[in-house]
Amino acid sequence: MKNSIKLAYYGFLFISSIFVSCHTDNTTNQTNSSRLTYQVDSISIPLDTLSLPRYDFFHHYKDTLFAYNLNTHSMDIFSLSSKKILHHIILDREGSNGVGQIEGLYVHCPDSVFVYANKKLHVLDDQGKIRQSISLARSLDYQKFGSLAANLHFRLQYDAKRKTVFLLSIYAPGNYNSPFISALNLNSEEFSQLPITYSDYYINNQGNVGYLAYPNKDLIYHDLLVYNFLYESNIYTYDLKNRKKSVYKAESKFSPSYASIFSIKNQNPDNWSKHSLENPHYFHVLYDPYRQLYYRFHWGQVSYQTTKGQTSTFLDKELFLMVFDERFNILKEIKLPKDTFIIHSWFVGKEGLYVSPTHPKNKNQEEDKLNFQIFKFEKNI
Secondary structure, X not given: OOHHHHHHHHHHOOOOOOOOOOOOEEOOOOOOHHHEEEEEEEEEEEOOOOOOOOOOOEEEEOOXXXXXXXXXXXXXXXXXXXXXXXXXXXXXOOOOXXXXXXXXXXXXXXXXXXXXXXXEEEEEOOOOOEEEEEEOOOXXXXXXHOEEEOOOOEOOEEEOXXXXXXXXXXXXXXXXXXXXXXXXXXXXXXXXXXXXXXXXXXXXXXXXXHHHOOEEEOOOEOOEEEEEEOOEOOXXXXXXXXOEEEEEOOOXXXXXXXXXXXXXXXXXXXXXXXXXXXXXXXXXXXXXXXXXXXXXXXXXXXXXXXXXXXXXXXXXXXXXXEEEOOOOOEEEEEEOOOOOOOOOOEEEEOOEEEEOOOOOOOOOOOOOEEEEEEEEEEEOO
């Protein structure tokens, strides 16, 4: 896939010497909805003139939400319990503390905020000043590490136990078998790689999945790295401690488990869009440490041509939520209300799963408030 096409799609969508592999196929994860109940609550935070009703890059830390404001180039910090804005940290654009447009954000603590911007990794203090900065475009072996990045699919994260930041390795078209997760040690500033490659489906079909050739990764919990791919429903784990890989079937009852094959040599951009619209997109997996659950959203497929002869858009795709236990058994799958929620605007907090109801077609939006609906799940014994 050409880099220009990849970037256009993103713009639209808003370490070891010995590796032990164990490929586990979980075939018993059938839906058991009676084991899980839920209710939906909401939260509304009044905004000032600087804040936004929706953010692309944010991270939840304890009771606070750190959100990057592109308009003001600031970090807007909200209290979820008191439902108010705490303060704005205005970031410098140039000079010794200059930070570019942020595309990855992780809060280890208020005095150690990790951001990815313009091929650099910065660690900021609670005043927005740079404590450490590392160029990711320095002289590295591109054939081995590719181009390093973080984005909405591959979330930036700092692993305090290993003093390591995990980054996405992006390679030139035709490279299907290289590991795609690179690890940057902050103490030594040296890079290494995890022995994690794209799935068999992607490799066997030589990456011919159109726009859907993106891996997803959320945060690591209890030494377990959870990842998946836009083009298939399977969920994968890699145990950083014992170097064991596992794969779990996580099949939707509403959507196909795999995207159809589409040649990346196709030069017609309309065909790229058609393929993307007519296939599901499986987004990153979120862990809920308060309820020991996993969540995953996915976009369903939609016909390229509407019944009125018009062309569909990504805003027409419906959104689904799947809930899993810690062994990735499916507990519930929910078809969410149409034209309500925007993708990637979700996080897990103490109260539940927060989702932003800011779909462009949602007529109930409030521009002067930061709103979330909160899905509160409860296991039945």
